[in-house]
Amino acid sequence: MEIKTAKPKVDPSDYYRTDELSLTEEEKMVRDTARAFVKKEILPHIQTWDKGVIAPFKSQEEMIRSTARKVAENLGIFGLNLIELGKYSGDASFEPISHTAYGAALRELEAGDSTLRSLISVQSSLCMFAITRYASEEQKKKWLPVLHRGEKLACFGLTEPQGGSDPGNMMTTAIKKGHAWVLNGNKVWITNGFADVAVVWAKTSEGIRGFLVEKGTPGFSNRSEEKWTFRAGVASSLSFSKCEIPEENLLPQTVRPPGKDLASPLSCLTEARYGICWGVVGAARACFEEVLRVTKERNMFGVPLAQKQEVQRKLVWALNEIENSQMLSYQLGRLKDQGKLSYAHVSMAKYNNVSKACEVARMCVELLPADVFTFDAYHSGRHFRNLEVVKKYEGTHEVHAFVVGREITGYNAF
Numbered sequence: 001m002e003i004k005t006a007k008p009k010v011d012p013s014d015y016y017r018t019d020e021l022s023l024t025e026e027e028k029m030v031r032d033t034a035r036a037f038v039k040k041e042i043l044p045h046i047q048t049w050d051k052g053v054i055a056p057f058k059s060q061e062e063m064i065r066s067t068a069r070k071v072a073e074n075l076g077i078f079g080l081n082l083i084e085l086g087k088y089s090g091d092a093s094f095e096p097i098s099h100t101a102y103g104a105a106l107r108e109l110e111a112g113d114s115t116l117r118s119l120i121s122v123q124s125s126l127c128m129f130a131i132t133r134y135a136s137e138e139q140k141k142k143w144l145p146v147l148h149r150g151e152k153l154a155c156f157g158l159t160e161p162q163g164g165s166d167p168g169n170m171m172t173t174a175i176k177k178g179h180a181w182v183l184n185g186n187k188v189w190i191t192n193g194f195a196d197v198a199v200v201w202a203k204t205s206e207g208i209r210g211f212l213v214e215k216g217t218p219g220f221s222n223r224s225e226e227k228w229t230f231r232a233g234v235a236s237s238l239s240f241s242k243c244e245i246p247e248e249n250l251l252p253q254t255v256r257p258p259g260k261d262l263a264s265p266l267s268c269l270t271e272a273r274y275g276i277c278w279g280v281v282g283a284a285r286a287c288f289e290e291v292l293r294v295t296k297e298r299n300m301f302g303v304p305l306a307q308k309q310e311v312q313r314k315l316v317w318a319l320n321e322i323e324n325s326q327m328l329s330y331q332l333g334r335l336k337d338q339g340k341l342s343y344a345h346v347s348m349a350k351y352n353n354v355s356k357a358c359e360v361a362r363m364c365v366e367l368l369p370a371d372v373f374t375f376d377a378y379h380s381g382r383h384f385r386n387l388e389v390v391k392k393y394e395g396t397h398e399v400h401a402f403v404v405g406r407e408i409t410g411y412n413a414f
């Protein structure tokens with residue numbers, strides 16, 4: 001029997017019409033292409049991938065590499081907001097998109113799954129950004145075209161077991177030996193640690209510097225972690241044991257004055273966090289749309305669940321939080337497009353948008369029937385699990401509060 005539900009009077013997916021009024025026609029095309037990609041290539045598979053069923057792929061690595069190639073072919077989004085990429089993309093028709101359009105695309109991709117947005121954030125914002133900003137001409141020519149086309153993948157190795165939120169406490173070292181550098185140490189929780197090249201941060205006699213370590217280099221190995229969330233993605237430990245890399249694999253522009261040597265890796269994190277601020281709006285919206293549909297369709301106590309005051313209060317609360325985060329993302333986008341975005345702006349937006357997305361997802365789990373605890377029935381449970389990771393990585397919720405706290409008080413609370 002077909003269930004008839006009441007028609008909404010407004011579009012709950014764009015309540016304040018920010019997309020409609022703020023995006024140009026080109027930016028809308030970028031958004032729509034990302035949305036269509038998720039619908040066709042991700043949503044039909046993501047529940048089974050999340051469950052660990054990845055056939056016909058033989059490994060998660062194969063699955064992620066295949067997705068990366070499709071992302072590149074369909075969206076061309078790797079590095080697409082990096083103006084400097086124009087010179088190195090290897091594509092004569094390369095046209096960078098605005099940071100706002102890039103954000104809107106990431107929002108659509110994270111409505112599919114946070115691991116998909118993470119794949120793009122790591123490749124584009126952490127690694128390709130690091131290369132455009134800190135690499136030599138030769139390094140740029142070697143890596144940027146293949147990363148842009150998704151033919152090769154990159155990972156970003158900063159976090160260490162004892163370091164976490166305190167990356168300055170790093171123990172990985174790089175020691176100059178003739179025309180080579182010798183790396184020793186361990187990194188943990190590195191997204192796509194199986195990648196073809198790792199941007200690795202290590203302590204040297206001149207402070208923390210960045211290095212490009214290629215897969216297969218003797219002394220460099222990786223092992224992926226088992227996890228109950230972010231299951232369609234891979235995070236790995238990286239190990240460097242007397243790992244000798246050529247002198248030309250040092251990122252030359254990462255040299256900084258004493259005491260400022262974390263500025264290079266942190267600049268990459270600011271880029272990726274910008275994308276997170278947008279992305280989580282998509283994940284929260286996906287949960288909200290699912291729960292709105294289900295509560296309108298499910299009859300309880302003789303009426304649709306969505307007719308109950310308490311349910312409407314929860315739905316409106318969720319929509320209000322999503323729309324507030326959405327408007328905040330737009331403001332970040334415009335600040336970034338005008339070159340006025342600071343890392344502290346990004347910290348405050350990550351602090352707000354991620355925790356609100358977590359709360360929205362939790363409320364959606366609350367409003368759905370118990371099948372939400374299976375892998376198959378609903379998407380909200382997966383987003384709920386994923387978003388807890390997004391709250392912890394790329395600077396925890398608390399750490400972002402300290403960044404903003406330091407900005408407004410002048411006192412360092414770390």
Ligand SMILES: Cc1cc2nc3c(=O)[nH]c(=O)nc-3n(C[C@H](O)[C@H](O)[C@H](O)COP(=O)(O)OP(=O)(O)OC[C@H]3O[C@@H](n4cnc5c(N)ncnc54)[C@H](O)[C@@H]3O)c2cc1C
Nearest residue numbers: 156157158159164165189190191235393394395396398414
């Ligand atoms: C799926 C996944 C993918 C990841 N991908 C990458 C990657 O690609 N590259 C990479 O380098 N890293 C990556 N990370 C690591 C991530 O960035 C770290 O987990 C994050 O920086 C937090 O570090 P930690 O886990 O050691 O937590 P900790 O720093 O140990 O934090 C634990 C708790 O202590 C709190 N805390 C910390 N310091 C203070 C303080 N001064 N005062 C009060 N409270 C404090 C934190 O807020 C948190 O609540 C990834 C992590 C995950 C889970």
